[in-house]
Amino acid sequence: MSRMLTVFRRELASYFNTPLAYVFIIIFLFLTGIFTFYLGNFFGRGQADLKPFFSFHPWLYLFLVPAIAMRLWAEERKSGSIELLLTLPISLADAVLGKFLAAWAFTAIALACTFPMWLTVAYLGDPDHGVIVAGYLGSLLMAGGYLAIGSAVSSLSKNQVIAFVITVVVCFLFTVSGAPIVLDAFTAWAPQRVVDIVASLSFLTHFEAITNGVLDLRDIFYFVSMIGFWLFANLVLVDARKAA
Amino acid sequence: MERMIEVEGLARHFGPLVAVDDVSFSVSRGEVLGFLGPNGAGKSTTMKMITGFLAPTRGRVAVAGNDIARKALAAKAAIGYLPEGAPAYGDMTPASFLAFAARARGLGRAAARAGIERAVEQVELQAVLEQPIETLSKGYKRRVGLAQAILHDPPVLILDEPTDGLDPNQKHQVRNLILGMARDKAIIISTHILEEVGAVCSRALIIAQGRIVADGTPRELEAMSRYHNAVQIRVAAEGAEAALAGLPGVERVVALGEGAYQVFPTAGASITEAVAGHARAQGWEVEQLVVEAGRLDEVFRRMTTGEQDVPESLPAPGEEAA
Ligand SMILES: Nc1ncnc2c1ncn2[C@@H]1O[C@H](COP(=O)(O)OP(=O)(O)OP(=O)(O)O)[C@@H](O)[C@H]1O
Ligand SMILES: [Mg+2]
Numbered sequence: 001m002s003r004m005l006t007v008f009r010r011e012l013a014s015y016f017n018t019p020l021a022y023v024f025i026i027i028f029l030f031l032t033g034i035f036t037f038y039l040g041n042f043f044g045r046g047q048a049d050l051k052p053f054f055s056f057h058p059w060l061y062l063f064l065v066p067a068i069a070m071r072l073w074a075e076e077r078k079s080g081s082i083e084l085l086l087t088l089p090i091s092l093a094d095a096v097l098g099k100f101l102a103a104w105a106f107t108a109i110a111l112a113c114t115f116p117m118w119l120t121v122a123y124l125g126d127p128d129h130g131v132i133v134a135g136y137l138g139s140l141l142m143a144g145g146y147l148a149i150g151s152a153v154s155s156l157s158k159n160q161v162i163a164f165v166i167t168v169v170v171c172f173l174f175t176v177s178g179a180p181i182v183l184d185a186f187t188a189w190a191p192q193r194v195v196d197i198v199a200s201l202s203f204l205t206h207f208e209a210i211t212n213g214v215l216d217l218r219d220i221f222y223f224v225s226m227i228g229f230w231l232f233a234n235l236v237l238v239d240a241r242k243a244a
Numbered sequence: 245m246e247r248m249i250e251v252e253g254l255a256r257h258f259g260p261l262v263a264v265d266d267v268s269f270s271v272s273r274g275e276v277l278g279f280l281g282p283n284g285a286g287k288s289t290t291m292k293m294i295t296g297f298l299a300p301t302r303g304r305v306a307v308a309g310n311d312i313a314r315k316a317l318a319a320k321a322a323i324g325y326l327p328e329g330a331p332a333y334g335d336m337t338p339a340s341f342l343a344f345a346a347r348a349r350g351l352g353r354a355a356a357r358a359g360i361e362r363a364v365e366q367v368e369l370q371a372v373l374e375q376p377i378e379t380l381s382k383g384y385k386r387r388v389g390l391a392q393a394i395l396h397d398p399p400v401l402i403l404d405e406p407t408d409g410l411d412p413n414q415k416h417q418v419r420n421l422i423l424g425m426a427r428d429k430a431i432i433i434s435t436h437i438l439e440e441v442g443a444v445c446s447r448a449l450i451i452a453q454g455r456i457v458a459d460g461t462p463r464e465l466e467a468m469s470r471y472h473n474a475v476q477i478r479v480a481a482e483g484a485e486a487a488l489a490g491l492p493g494v495e496r497v498v499a500l501g502e503g504a505y506q507v508f509p510t511a512g513a514s515i516t517e518a519v520a521g522h523a524r525a526q527g528w529e530v531e532q533l534v535v536e537a538g539r540l541d542e543v544f545r546r547m548t549t550g551e552q553d554v555p556e557s558l559p560a561p562g563e564e565a566a
Contacts, residue, residue, distance in 0.1 A: 006347040010333070017335040017376075080331030084392070087295040088348040089321040243258075243298050 003090045007098025008105075015068075015106050024068065028110045031060055036117065049127050053117050054135040054211045058175050058204055061146050066167035068106065069150020070160045072099050073238060078158040082242055096235050100151050100227075107143045111136065131213035138210030141223035142203055146171050148230035155237040171203075174226075178202030246273045248322075248400050248430030249294065254303035255454075256289050263289045265454035267303070271430040273399070276422060278445035278462075279434035282548050286454040287434040288328045291402050294432070295325045307400055321349070324398035326406055330389030334378030338369055338388045341377060342395060349396045356395075363395040366421055368414070382409040390418065394425070401431040407440065419444050438540045441465075452548040466538030470508060470546075475519045478504040478532040487526070491518045503531070 015021040035056040076082040085095055121127045149170050154163040176182055178199045186195045199205070206219045249271040256264040264286040271277045279287040292298040294305050296312045296319060305312040308322035332341055342363065346356035364370060367387040372380055377388055386409050393401060406422070407415045422431060422444050435441065441448050442462045450458040450465070458465060466472060477488070480503050488505055489497045493513035498506045509515040516535050523530050 003348060003350070006344065009347075010336075010344045013340070014333065014335055079334065080327065080329055081333055083292070083297050083327040084325075084331055087297050087320055087323065087325045087327070088345070089317045089350070090348055091317065243292070 001094075004094040004098045004101075007085075007090065007095050008102045011099050011102030012105055015102070020068075021106065024064065024106075025110045025113055028060070028064060029113055031064075032056065032114055032117070035060065050117060050121060050132050050135055051211070053114070054139060055208075057139045058142065058207055061143055062168060062171055062175060065107065065143055065146035066150045066164050066171060068103050069147050069167055070154050070163040072103060072151045073155035073234075074157055074160045074163045077155075077242065078160075082238075086242060092235055092239060096151070096231055096238065100148060100231055100234070103147050103151065104140075104144050107147065108140055111140060111143070128213065131211075134213050134215055135211045137215075138207050138219075141210070141220065142207045145174070145203060145223050145226045145230075148227040148234070149174070152230045152234035152237055155234055155241055174201060175203045178205040247271070248273055248308055249432065250304075250306040251290075251294065252304045254290065254293055254305065255301050256286075256293060256298060257301045262454050264293070264300075267451070267454070267456055269449060269456070269459065271400075271432060273430050274427060275447060276426045276431045276433065276445045278441045278448035279432065279451060280436075280438070280441065280448055280544060281434075281451035285451045285548070287451055288404055289454075290451070291325075291404050291432065291434065292327075295323055295327075295402055296320055297327075322398055322400050324393035324396065324401045326386075326389045326393045326403045328404040330386045332377045332385065332388055332392070334376065336377055337374050338364075338377060338380075338391070339373045341388065342391055345392045346395055351396060359395040359397065360391075363391040366394065367391050368417070383411060383414060386410060387414070390421075394421075399429055401425065401429055403431070403433045405434055405436070407435065407437065438544060441540060450544060450547045457547045458543070462540070463537070465543055466540055468547075469536075469538030469540070469543045471536045471542060472538035473509050473514050473516070474536045475507045475509075475516055476500075476504065476532070476534045476536065477507065477519060477523070477530060478502070479523065479528045479530050481526065481528045484528065487522065488519065491515065491522055493518060 032053060036053040073082070076085065086092065118132055121132075122129075146167075150163070150167040153167045153170060154160070156166070157163050173182065179202070183195055183199060186198055190198075200222075206222045209216060209219045247270045251270065252268050254264055254267045255262070267286075267290060269277070279290070281287050289298065293300045293303075294307065294312070296305075296316050299313070305319075307319040310316075310319035310322070312319045333344075336344070339360075342360045343356065346360055351359060364373065367390050369384070369387055369391055372384050377385060380388065386406070390403070390406060393403065401422075403422075407418050410418060419440065422433065425431065426444075426446070433440075433444070445462060447459070447461055448465055449456050458468065460468075477484075484503075485497050485499055485505060488494060488507050491507075493509050493515045494507055495510040496508045498508070500506055507515060507519055520533065523533075
């Protein structure tokens with residue numbers, strides 16, 4: 001546990017050692033602002049909630065989260081520091097978890113910086129704060145899902161650009177797997193049960209369920225098991241690919 | 245003697261390539277083992293397996309009595325490791341990097357501070373402690389890696405080319421550092437600098453194509469040289485070459501020019517007495533007479549390439565370093 005925290009602290013600090021953290025947070029705030037106020041017609045709707053704000057998160061994360069995740073293992077392998085990290089008396093699970101949690105904490109910080117949105121709706125109207133809290137929780141869980149995918153993929157390659165592109169593609173598939181664009185590829189040949197399973201893997205469906213303010217344990221369990229599965233894959237992949 | 249590193253039948257394949265092939269040895273407390281071998285011989289791969297970074301294809305490694313596969317954390321805790329090229333986190337400063345390493349090793353606050361302070365002093369890092377590692381010169385990066393390896397005072401040290409890229413003063417310092425730590429640690433270093441072997445190693449392995457081709461103390465390895473007990477003599481006398489060649493135990497005489505000759509003994513023979521006695525008896529005016537212990541570079545070449553290299557005419561003394 002304390003070893004995991006050591007990795008966590010180093011990783012989190014390293015985001016702020018470079019301009020990455022600041023650039024990311026500024027771009028994140030800028031884009032959420034644009035999407036919410038212009039595309040989401042935040043004021044015109046005449047409703048005091050953060051629906052338009054949250055509805056863009058899946059699409060924002062689709063590109064921003066892989067940008068955070070791509071460096072997690074690819075950089076470590078490229079620079080050779082992975083040899084140092086994995087010969088310290090730290091278990092691989094601690095290293096994987098510490099890195100993931102640091103990246104997740106960083107996205108949480110970026111997300112927390114959007115609190116003026118919340119203040120704005122609270123000032124303008126009388127929003128349902130429970131729904132907003134659920135929205136933030138759902139957004140954070142979804143970011144964790146994307147991050148876990150990105151972390152696993154970044155252990156496949158030493159090249160961060162390749163890791164980024166593959167992560168975006170995988171995340172995209174999981175985002176829209178409930179939409180016709182993916183389902184149509186299955187309905188033609190697969191039994192309905194398989195189609196249902198594919199549809200149930202959609203980030204979007206589960207995220208929207210949570211942001212509607214209905215905190216269903218199944219939606220939370222979905223994201224948690226998604227994160228667990230990808231982190232396990234991450235562990236196996238790092239072990240298999242560290243030398244290559 | 246306590247066996248701190250035990251390696252048995254170690255092998256590692258990369259696809260069709262056999263990088264390490266059935267390597268066995270052990271290192272006890274107080275020993276400094278040197279890995280010698282040409283590029284690609286498998287030195288670094290062997291070290292990566294000892295430190296638990298790479299899983300062996302076959303074989304077993306135990307460090308401080310802990311099997312590296314089954315008790316990985318205990319084994320790793322006993323090791324200080326400088327990987328090849330001294331990788332580090334470039335965006336960190338040496339101070340924060342060393343603090344991270346100390347925490348990862350589970351040192352408490354006071355122990356960490358003391359360990360870091362001592363290590364920083366030993367490799368003279370004080371001047372660059374707050375400068376990002378990626379902006380450091382190559383030698384300083386290596387020193388950061390060294391400090392990281394020794395700060396927890398481990399009983400086992402594995403150093404992959406620890407003096408590569410260091411200036412002559414630092415090379416000297418690091419060799420002294422290794423010698424100073426040798427008493428109560430088991431140390432493995434790899435190096436391409438042959439004089440380093442005599443200077444710090446109590447034993448050396450020559451590795452070629454993944455196999456151990458020679459194993460012994462630096463003296464024993466030198467004794468395998470064709471130059472072992474060879475005599476170099478410089479005399480101003482007519483017919484000296486023929487006279488030397490006729491002495492008992494002499495295998496061959498090579499003229500070096502300007503009245504200097506290299507006299508090779510037959511294997512195992514000592515010809516110093518014979519050469520010196522003959523010179524005295526003949527009343528030769530001997531300007532120089534040197535007995536060689538052997539040349540490690542020649543043994544190295546012969547062991548790793550199979551080349552027999554005692555040429556017909558040798559370069560003049562002092563030039564053979566090239
Ligand atoms: N990850 C890898 N994948 C494929 N081949 C590898 C890998 N790592 C090492 N090798 C090969 O294994 C062999 C041994 O490499 P190693 O790095 O152990 O050599 P070395 O003795 O340390 O050489 P040097 O003196 O150049 O450092 C080389 O042929 C190398 O190309
Ligand atoms: Mg090497």
